[in-house]
Amino acid sequence: MESFAYANPATVEEAVGQLAAQWGEADVLAGGTDLISLMKENLHAPRRVVNIKNIKALEGIRKTAAGLRIGALVTMDELAKSALVLAGYRALAEAAAGIPSPQIRHMGTVGGDLCQRPRCWYYRGGFGLLAMKDGKSLVPEGENKYHAIFGGGPAYFVSASSLGPALVALGAKVKLVSAKGAREVPVAQFFVTPKDGDTREIALRPDEILTEVVVPGAAVKSATYEVRQKTALDWPLATASVALEMNGTTVKSAKIVLGHVAPAPWDSPAAAHSLAGKQVTEATAEAAGKAAVADARPLSQNAYKVTLAKVAVKRALLNAVKG
Amino acid sequence: MSSKKGFSRRGFLQGAGVGGVLGTGLLEREAEAAPAGAAIAGPGAVPITLTINGKPVNLTVEPRVTLIDALRDYVDLTGAKRVCDRGTCGACTVLMNGKSVYSCSVLAIDAQGKSIETIEGMTSPEKMHPVSQAFWENDAQQCGYCTSGFVVACKGFLDEHPNPTEEDVKHGLGGNLCRCGTYMGVRAAALQAAKQMKGGKNG
Numbered sequence: 001m002e003s004f005a006y007a008n009p010a011t012v013e014e015a016v017g018q019l020a021a022q023w024g025e026a027d028v029l030a031g032g033t034d035l036i037s038l039m040k041e042n043l044h045a046p047r048r049v050v051n052i053k054n055i056k057a058l059e060g061i062r063k064t065a066a067g068l069r070i071g072a073l074v075t076m077d078e079l080a081k082s083a084l085v086l087a088g089y090r091a092l093a094e095a096a097a098g099i100p101s102p103q104i105r106h107m108g109t110v111g112g113d114l115c116q117r118p119r120c121w122y123y124r125g126g127f128g129l130l131a132m133k134d135g136k137s138l139v140p141e142g143e144n145k146y147h148a149i150f151g152g153g154p155a156y157f158v159s160a161s162s163l164g165p166a167l168v169a170l171g172a173k174v175k176l177v178s179a180k181g182a183r184e185v186p187v188a189q190f191f192v193t194p195k196d197g198d199t200r201e202i203a204l205r206p207d208e209i210l211t212e213v214v215v216p217g218a219a220v221k222s223a224t225y226e227v228r229q230k231t232a233l234d235w236p237l238a239t240a241s242v243a244l245e246m247n248g249t250t251v252k253s254a255k256i257v258l259g260h261v262a263p264a265p266w267d268s269p270a271a272a273h274s275l276a277g278k279q280v281t282e283a284t285a286e287a288a289g290k291a292a293v294a295d296a297r298p299l300s301q302n303a304y305k306v307t308l309a310k311v312a313v314k315r316a317l318l319n320a321v322k323g
Numbered sequence: 324m325s326s327k328k329g330f331s332r333r334g335f336l337q338g339a340g341v342g343g344v345l346g347t348g349l350l351e352r353e354a355e356a357a358p359a360g361a362a363i364a365g366p367g368a369v370p371i372t373l374t375i376n377g378k379p380v381n382l383t384v385e386p387r388v389t390l391i392d393a394l395r396d397y398v399d400l401t402g403a404k405r406v407c408d409r410g411t412c413g414a415c416t417v418l419m420n421g422k423s424v425y426s427c428s429v430l431a432i433d434a435q436g437k438s439i440e441t442i443e444g445m446t447s448p449e450k451m452h453p454v455s456q457a458f459w460e461n462d463a464q465q466c467g468y469c470t471s472g473f474v475v476a477c478k479g480f481l482d483e484h485p486n487p488t489e490e491d492v493k494h495g496l497g498g499n500l501c502r503c504g505t506y507m508g509v510r511a512a513a514l515q516a517a518k519q520m521k522g523g524k525n526g
Contacts, residue, residue, distance in 0.1 A: 003366035006386035006432055018363075029433070036389065036428045037409045048363075049386065051433055077422075101498030102480065103413065106422040107429070232497035233411060 001036075002045040010054055012211060016179045018050045019207045023200070026050055028209055030073060031107040034116040041124065043117070058111070058211055061085065067172075067217040072111030072210050076162075077102070079110060089215055090320075091166040091222035091241045098226045099162050101233055111210045113163045114174065114190065115202060118263075119235055120147065120157035130154050130197050145301040146237070149309070150262035152297060155194050158260045159201065163213075164191055165259035166224050166241040168267060172215040176208040187213070191264035201263060220245050223320035226259075227308040236260050238305050240292070240312035242320050244280070251275045256292060256317075261309050268292040271313060280321040282314075289313035364432060371432050375400065376444025386432045391415040393431035394441060402442035402471045413499030416472040416479075417441050423479035423498065442471040445478060454478050457516035458509070465503035473499045477513050487517055 122131035239259035271292035289310035365386035446452035
């Protein structure tokens with residue numbers, strides 16, 4: 001790890017004063033579960049690390065007029081156990097509980113989950129976010145079994161965020177603060193698919209800090225289902241987060257978002273549309289799963305993810321209406 | 324550990340002391356950018372105080388030194404192991420404010436003001452903690468490399484879940500890997516220790 005100066009601000013104002021206009025100058029440190037490893041690999045080598053863990057304003061979960069306000073420093077453990085989250089935002093609690101190690105859940109934060117870098121082994125191996133060599137991505141003909149089946153080219157990595165799909169399904173926004181002011185961005189637009197090697201996979205600017213997430217308070221039935229190869233110490237292969245607005249026993253409107261299948265959480269309006277006005281049954285849930293993967297474009301080694309994504313949608317829907 | 328960038332600054336800072344970063348020199352730009360009150364340390368070595376197993380410990384480390392390296396290389400507490408060093412295997416597990424964390428993914432400077440509990444503070448051959456005793460009795464180790472991390476993670480888990488089922492144990496210890504595959508013994512040990520720790524006498 002390269003050496004760095006360590007800033008320990010007590011307020012958001014002090015913290016954003018430590019950031020810079022370009023990436024590479026400063027990195028924000030919260031739980032450290034990703035950043036410390038990135039720095040050990042020299043994938044990030046900031047001159048300044050800005051620890052935000054002592055900023056009290058970034059803590060806590062509370063109900064507001066706009067919905068549930070979740071501070072960026074809330075840990076995955078707190079999120080998964082929060083009575084407020086469990087009561088009305090099951091998809092979110094399940095996404096947090098799915099993160100497969102108590103140590104990571106104790107350390108990892110909401111802000112960190114959304115801002116972590118992709119786990120693509122080409123990126124982690126130093127080939128860059130787009131894994132380019134001689135002007136061509138190494139992924140389509142390379143080792144791509146964990147890569148994207150949607151939205152691929154030129155980026156084939158999958159978004160590593162566990163909370164992203166659930167937050168998109170629930171219509172959440174993030175608040176991003178810089179020295180110049182604050183802005184709110186829907187989580188659906190926070191994740192971006194880079195078209196060139198210089199763009200990040202999130203809309204956060206280098207001089208901004210993600211301070212909180214706001215999830216609207218609409219009464220929806222929701223669930224997250226993850227498909228994994230291993231239950232411990234691994235990332236999911238495919239996930240689905242669903243949010244259903246019900247009219248009695250039929251679906252008034254649905255939001256169905258896949259995770260770990262594309263460079264960003266993958267919203268499937270086709271799957272959602274297939275459920276409108278219907279009850280959620282084995283048959284309609286399966287049809288929604290099929291609709292969700294109809295446009296999948298698997299690579300040479302990851303066609304299996306199409307089946308997993310389809311099953312994840314079906315099971316998430318059935319779980320959402322079960323309880 | 325590489326110190327390519329840090330050497331000249333470190334020399335400067337050692338002379339200037341911790342607060343000296345706000346003077347002149349290589350860090351002038353950071354100092355100018357810093358609003359009043361934003362404390363900056365490093366990149367050179369700075370004095371820090373950690374509370375390890377109930378006792379304050381003073382050491383001087385660069386901000387980039389992780390907690391596992393501080394424990395092993397500066398304080399001579401070698402029970403927590405550095406194995407993957409990427410927050411994936413669990414061998415470096417310690418308790419921070421009672422919660423299990425990967426000490427390879429925590430900066431030592433960041434652990435100030437927190438209560439850090441390592442395997443050395445929990446158990447010794449003379450006075451075995453019920454978790455260690457149960458690991459021994461259930462053959463829950465083979466090569467032993469993962470054991471201290473597992474024992475600490477297990478204590479943290481049982482403090483929070485005094486009456487676990489086997490399924491709870493499986494998930495609750497899911498942050499630790501054993502290359503020898505002693506999981507069956509570890510799970511049996513966790514369940515036995517849970518029974519013995521009831522009443523909180525040894526918690």
